[in-house]
Amino acid sequence: MIWKIKVKDIIAKRHMKIEDDYYTETINLHTGTYKVIDNVFHVKISIVYTDNTIIVGGVVKGKIERPCDRCLETSILELEGTIEGIYDLESEPNFKDSEIENLKNVIYYKGEVIDLEERIIEALVVSAPDVFVCDENCKGLCQYCGENLNLHPDHKCEKMEEFSIDPRFEKLLKLKEKLSNN
Template sequence: MDWKVKVKDVIANKRMKLEGFYEREYMDFHTGTYKVIEGKFYVKISLVYSDGTIIVGGFVKGKVERPCDRCLELSILEINGTIEGIYDLKNEPNFKDSEMENLKNVIYYKGDVIDLEDRIIEALVVSAPDVFLCKEDCKGLCPFCGENLNKNPGHKCPEKERFEEEFVDVRFKKLMKLKDELKNNNNN
């Protein structure tokens, strides 16, 4: 679907609704580039013309394949973004107040066609989380050998013991021994 609308059509109709699929094979986010499940996002947008402005609102939703930030297994991330913007057709930007205007998501516009693809991408990127977990209680990877602790929860790492023997400061070895003794005493 083409996500471009003519300004004169929005003004003439006062209201317009667009609904369809935004098709992408991959999507770039601030955390990486991920494969889009089924190659599309569902989009619904309403445009309303009022007093020299076009108000845009709607949503975009879909799924991407993304690695978990703890265990690195590929998982499905659902994205639900909110599309919003105000296209001001009659005013010029006031740079003195431009910081406040940016917070209102006002776009000063002087063209014949509005490309809504920018609003769709913006909604997707803003709604994508910085940290993604495959499940809330993901155990992650063993920090010594990289074993997936979700698949092997009882993992006893020989690399951890070797690391502690080779790299732990001798001043801490007595504390570690004391910690183990206390742990053993509490288990008895």
């Protein structure tokens, strides 16, 4: 498979470039599982070997279908992630000295094959936003009945009347009504 690279090949070539497509129907992100548009992400990776270290860098781009967090309509989200990793082939992790300054993206590695698919997925997960809005002007849903306010901008909800007002806010409501009448 193209995404599994033998360490000995990287050492022999010292520098490699890979530009190819990563195929998958869905992707699991921290906010859910989503359909990948055209089942493909475009990947460009550069791999360099120097001083018992393999440095991996690149980008991954693609689109997924994801529901908007305001109106729940399915929309297209473009993802662009940065692929990065440093495979240290010589050292061992020093857990006694694990301060933030030492938490670089260093992978202490003793295997024979590097699986770049892990770095691709990591880049996509990190690039995905926690909150996705289909449009910055998305009006969302009516908080009382769930009507999509983008489709019905003049929506007046009858159910709003049914909800009783919290007695702690009755005085504020009366003040608001009084101010709006002036």
